[in-house]
Amino acid sequence: MATKIKKYNDITWVNIVEPDLEDIRQITEKYKFHPLDIKDVRGEAQRSKIDVYPTYAFIILQFPVTYKDSSLLGSHELNVFLGKDFVITIQKKKLKSLNQYFYKIAGNKKLQVEVFQKKPAYVLYHILDHLYRSSFMIIDWLSKEINRLEITVFEEHTKQSVKDLATLRRNILTYKSFIDPQRFVAQTLVNVKQDYLAGDLENYFGDILDYIQRIYTALLNGKELVDGLHETNESLTSFRLNRAMKILTIFSVSMLPLTLFTGFYGMNVESLPLIHEEQLIWWIFGGLATLIILIFGWLKWKDII
Incomplete structure (x- = not known):
């Protein structure tokens, strides 16, 4: 659909948004990628993974997205091809933060010198660093939702709070499901020994792994808090119901x-006592x-x- 290319210091970054068959055909002919990798690019959304070859690596990652017309959290897939002189990012659906970062680099000479100073893997590090930093906004949003619902559960206790708790729990589990396998991807980037990844990049991808671990830990803590709020909400609901039943029972007995x-x-009957008094x-x-x-x-x- 849209292919943008930035080349600097003999390193090429190709950014493709919502690729069509022609885009895929062009990169296949030029770079000779494995047919199974091309199949993954053309197919449905995949679980995050990394395939390492002697001349390139193929990476699939999922990043969280929010929608204007829904409170549910979704994900968009990013496919990455990394070689000795290129990095190709393929967005099956538009990732706004990645596109903004691409245009920011394309229009900033000083930033180009910084990002393209080493190998393409260093460019990939900056891309992932930007995307995971952006992902922390989702974590902050989920934390605010937890705090809001904590107040709602204890003070207001509306029917909407039950629905909001279920939605929040679903969002946390969704995010956790696609961030979990990314820990293995980052760990592989740290440990793999190929020419296009070798050098002093181990520490950089270790930093990416740290981001992922922090996100994963935050999601685990968030899930525990939501589960606790859910149990508290159930207890409060049961308490209020029992109290109402007790009052009705007492009123009935008193009457x-x-x-x-x-x-x-x-x-x-005329013979009842005191009937005429x-x-x-x-x-x-x-x-x-x-x-x-x-x-x-x-x-x-x-x-x-």
Whole structure:
């Protein structure tokens, strides 16, 4: 769909956004990549992985994205081909932060000197460094959602909070599912011994591995917090339901004397005692009402209701 190329210091960065068949055909003819790698590029979204060959490495990574019309977290796939004089980034769906970084480098001579001063693997390090730094904004957003829901659960306890908790848990698990295999990818970049990765780059990719570990740890902590909030919400819901049932039960029991009295004198029988004493009947009703009030007062004093 859109192919941009930046070349500096004999290093070429090819950035392809939403590739079509012609884009794939061109890179296949020029670089002679393995057919299985091209199949992965053309196919559906893949789990993060790295395949190392003598002349290049093929990397698949997933990065989180948010959508304007949804509170659910998604991911976009990035395919990377890394060789001795090139790095090719293929975005199956547009990664805004990566494109911004490409144009930032393309328009900044000083930045080009910094990024392209070593091997293409050093360019890849800067690309990944930028993308993972950008990913921390998602972690910050998830942390704010956890804090907001913590207040909602304890103070408001609305039906929406239950839905928001489920959504937040789903987002954390989604992010965790595609960041987990990236630890192996980064560890491989640290340990692999190929010409296009050898040199002093081990420490740089170790820095990338550290970013991934920090993200993964934050997600694990977030999951524990959300699980705790979910259990707390269930406990509060159960407590409120039990309290409501207790009050209704107490009210029903308290009304039994009055119910019994009205049922007894509601019969159309002339021989009932005191049936012709209208004033006395009202005194009896008043006494029963007072008894009910005293019962409720005593239950309140004992903190039962």
